[in-house]
Amino acid sequence: MTLKxxxxxxxxxxxxxxxxxxxxxxxxxxxxxxRTAQRRLGRSLSxxxxxxxxxxxxxxEIHALNNxxxxxxxxxxxxxxxxxxxxxLMVTGPVTKxxxxxxxxxxxxxxxxxxxxxxxxxxxxxxxxxxxPACIGAVAEVVPVDLVIRGCPPTPTQLLxxxxxxxxx
Amino acid sequence: MSAVDTAQWQQMAQRMASGDCxxxxxxxxxxxxxxxxxxxxxxxxxxxxxxxxxxxxxxxSAVHAPAxxxxxxMRDLFGLDPVGLPDTRPWLDHGPNPTAYPFLxxxxxxxxxxxxxxxxxxxxxPGHFRFxxxxxxxxxxxxxxxxxxxxxxxxxxxxTLDQAARLAGRTSGDSTVAYALAFARAVEAALGIEAPxxxxxxxxxxxxLERIANxxxxxxxxxNDASFSIMLAHCGILRERVLRCxxxxxxxxxxxxxxxxxxxxxxxxxxxxxxxxxxIDEIRVRFTPxxxxxxxxxxxxxxxxxxxxxxxxxARRFGAGGHVGRASGRNFDARRSIGYPPYDQLRFEVPxxxxxxxxxxxxxxxxEIEQSLALIEQMLNRMPEGEVxxxxxxxxxxxxxxxxxxxxxxxxxxxRIDAAGRIDRCHLRDASWFQWPLLExxxxxxxxADFPLCNKSFNCSYSGHDL
Numbered sequence: 001m002t003l004k005x006x007x008x009x010x011x012x013x014x015x016x017x018x019x020x021x022x023x024x025x026x027x028x029x030x031x032x033x034x035r036t037a038q039r040r041l042g043r044s045l046s047x048x049x050x051x052x053x054x055x056x057x058x059x060x061e062i063h064a065l066n067n068x069x070x071x072x073x074x075x076x077x078x079x080x081x082x083x084x085x086x087x088x089l090m091v092t093g094p095v096t097k098x099x100x101x102x103x104x105x106x107x108x109x110x111x112x113x114x115x116x117x118x119x120x121x122x123x124x125x126x127x128x129x130x131x132x133p134a135c136i137g138a139v140a141e142v143v144p145v146d147l148v149i150r151g152c153p154p155t156p157t158q159l160l161x162x163x164x165x166x167x168x169x
Numbered sequence: 170m171s172a173v174d175t176a177q178w179q180q181m182a183q184r185m186a187s188g189d190c191x192x193x194x195x196x197x198x199x200x201x202x203x204x205x206x207x208x209x210x211x212x213x214x215x216x217x218x219x220x221x222x223x224x225x226x227x228x229x230s231a232v233h234a235p236a237x238x239x240x241x242x243m244r245d246l247f248g249l250d251p252v253g254l255p256d257t258r259p260w261l262d263h264g265p266n267p268t269a270y271p272f273l274x275x276x277x278x279x280x281x282x283x284x285x286x287x288x289x290x291x292x293x294x295p296g297h298f299r300f301x302x303x304x305x306x307x308x309x310x311x312x313x314x315x316x317x318x319x320x321x322x323x324x325x326x327x328x329t330l331d332q333a334a335r336l337a338g339r340t341s342g343d344s345t346v347a348y349a350l351a352f353a354r355a356v357e358a359a360l361g362i363e364a365p366x367x368x369x370x371x372x373x374x375x376x377x378l379e380r381i382a383n384x385x386x387x388x389x390x391x392x393n394d395a396s397f398s399i400m401l402a403h404c405g406i407l408r409e410r411v412l413r414c415x416x417x418x419x420x421x422x423x424x425x426x427x428x429x430x431x432x433x434x435x436x437x438x439x440x441x442x443x444x445x446x447x448x449i450d451e452i453r454v455r456f457t458p459x460x461x462x463x464x465x466x467x468x469x470x471x472x473x474x475x476x477x478x479x480x481x482x483x484a485r486r487f488g489a490g491g492h493v494g495r496a497s498g499r500n501f502d503a504r505r506s507i508g509y510p511p512y513d514q515l516r517f518e519v520p521x522x523x524x525x526x527x528x529x530x531x532x533x534x535x536x537e538i539e540q541s542l543a544l545i546e547q548m549l550n551r552m553p554e555g556e557v558x559x560x561x562x563x564x565x566x567x568x569x570x571x572x573x574x575x576x577x578x579x580x581x582x583x584x585r586i587d588a589a590g591r592i593d594r595c596h597l598r599d600a601s602w603f604q605w606p607l608l609e610x611x612x613x614x615x616x617x618a619d620f621p622l623c624n625k626s627f628n629c630s631y632s633g634h635d636l
Contacts, residue, residue: 005458006403014406049292053317055632056294057342057423063292063386064412067405081290098263098316099295102287128335134320153342155422 015071019161043167044076048086048110052103052142053093053135058120058153062090070156077163083109088166091143094122094129095136107143115146115166119159124148170216170568175227178219181206182229182236191488192603194581195229195239196596197249202226203596205570205581207488212506216570216583221249228253235487235603242636246322261315261635272311275301280308283617287316294631298620305616310609318635325584325595330356330430330563333592337582338425340597341633346372346379347575348597348633349428351582354509355595356430359569359586360561366553368432369510373548374445375415375424375433376573377541381452382411383576384534384541387628391531392463394621395472403459407452414448417441432558442549449542460535473528477623479611481525487607490578490600492533493627497525503574515547525611530626537576563590575600577628599633 049062065072072078080086083106095103107116118139121127126137139145149162173181181204185192193214194205203218219226224247230236231253240251241260258271275282280301287295297313321340325333337352338345350372357364364372389404412422418441419427427434463469479489484497494501502519504512520536522529565586573580578600587593608627612620 005455006399006462014409050288051292051294051317053319054294055319055339055342055345056630057339057345057425059292059294060343060386060423064405064409067409068402069406069409079292083288093317094319096317096319098267098318099287101267102295102316106288128332128339129319129321129324132320132324134318134323152339152425153423 014068015074016069016157018075019157019164045087045163045166046078046080046085047088047090047163048080048083048106049090049092050103050106051092052099052123052139053096053129054120054122055093058092058123061153061156061159062092062119064156065159070160072160072163075160075164075167077167083107084111086110086114088115088117088163089143090117090119091139091145092119092123093139094126094132095139095142097134097136100136100142103139103142116143117147117149117162117166118145119149119162120154121150121152124150127152170218170570173217173219175219178204178217178229179227181217182227182232185229185235186232188486191485192229192233192235193488194583194596194598195236195243196583196598197243197247198594199247200224202243202249203583204229205583205598207501214507214570214572214581224248225250225252227251228255230254230256235606238606239602261318263315263318267316270313272299272313273309275309277303277308279303296631300617300620302617305618307612307615307617307620310612310620312605312609314605314631315635317632319632321636322594322596325592328592328595330561330586330590330592333584333595334429335426337595337597338428340636341575341599341601341630342423342425343383343630344379344575344577344580344599344633345423345425346375346428347573347580348582349426350376351571351573351580352584352595352597353428353430354571354573355569355582355584356561356563356586357569358571359565359567359584360563361567362431362559362561364432364510365556365559366510367555368557370548370552371433371437371557372428373511373515374437374545375419375427377545377548378411378415378445379424380576381538381541382408382415384538385411385456387625388459388463388531388534388538391473391527391622391625392469394625395469397466397469400459400463403455407455410448410451414444417444429558431561432556434558436557437552442552445545445549449545452538452542456538463531463535470528472619472622473531473626474526476527476619477611477615477626479525479607481523483607483610484525487603489603489607491574491576491604492530492537493578493600493604493607495519495521496529496533498523501579503572503579507572509572511548512544514551515544517544527622527626564588565590566593577601577630578604580633597633597636599630601629601631601634604629605634
């Protein structure tokens, strides 16, 4: 009985169709990416998430990528537990002074080729924390950034569009 | 709010130590320190302020341990000197080298240490956990926090009300509604105004939607940490439905910046009430079998029952709020114990359990989801008509304080508005300040592998704590 009711919750399937890359910035980024590296990786990217000072709002929406609506793994994208297994670092927050060293070490621990995605308005440019002596600022001031996904926080659809741009040549 | 002298300050500390009242907040500014106290006889929060021109004051934690981290933070942020503070290591200030920190010494045969963080394996916030284990058993956990310290109190100084409200809403993103609510109510208290009735009720709807979304996420995540991933999958769907409903009704999935001083920034659209009602119906239908599944799965119960027990006496001494306190017998919920609109006109129960284990914290969340669904229904049925926002002309100097019950416990906001109508000082105290230290106690004697379960069942905020 319980199982039957549970399964009914999944009907009709809730998974969203693939979002279109309607943002010209994302399309340009996709075109710019190193095609050799893309061929090597195929359609499979492992992502390591690094909270470098976020309010945790971005983390909630990044988490949502794993739910049945967005189902990140259908695209060959998955979150991994170690930077050593990662191709992509997704970094959130207005990099705090206290997280700078940890972010740099995580970046160094990630093997090449690698990409850094700055997620959220804070990671893009310090957001509401601009001017704080406790924050360094945008992620790009600490490690090289390949893609910026803005929003406070960006929606899972916006996150998905950004990540798919990384996969498309 | 009252000014006290040194003798009265110390007397209050003694009363906390003897359990006559509960420490509810402790913060400072250059030349002055403040404490918020919950009186047990007449449930109300009093703020006592002590002038200390030389920046030194008698330490509260010298007699009352729950104040230790708060006083260490006051030293770091404002150079205040709590005389008699038992632990003078920095807390929120990591200095130039974050890895240089004197952890407490541990001695004993066959002990080993496990260092975890600040970057964790999952998608969670950064913090460092230093475990000392004897085989599989944790004999001590020492936390080191402060990695996401963003200087919020510094930024508050001189901020306009608009800027400050946005900052308050980003103190801990998962509780953005509760923070915005507490901040708005503190401003309104300072200025002696009230938000229109309809605004108060809409605030209540948002606060309960936020509570449901977070509790659903936690319920799924706790079960997932016991490798029962089907629960995470189903709860993830329900949580997503709540966020989509919030976006449709209030224009933002997490409802950030929707509650503002003077009311709410957006009204409910024409189809809003119907959308929320249909969400409630769906959650009721889908959630009940999930709870049955939780209760009927022996392998899952085996992990949660009896794990990570927080003793009621500790919960009481530390004034633990939210599911952490209520799963360990502390019957406090700011919505009822202190009361604020619209909850003073609504009927609801505050679930309390005594066992203090992971299972009890899960059940508090289950029961609170049911209560929140019923609360939203009451609010939709009796929603008053009228305007949802009044214009504010801030004039000072004046001070205000307010509480809001976030999903993880009470948020306290105290602030002072200056003569120009800007924020002079604002302190935001997350429930996590009094919950984090208790996690260190709850994990003792448990196996290392049960730490994720215990940690998730507490679900303390890093950002809300690190400020």
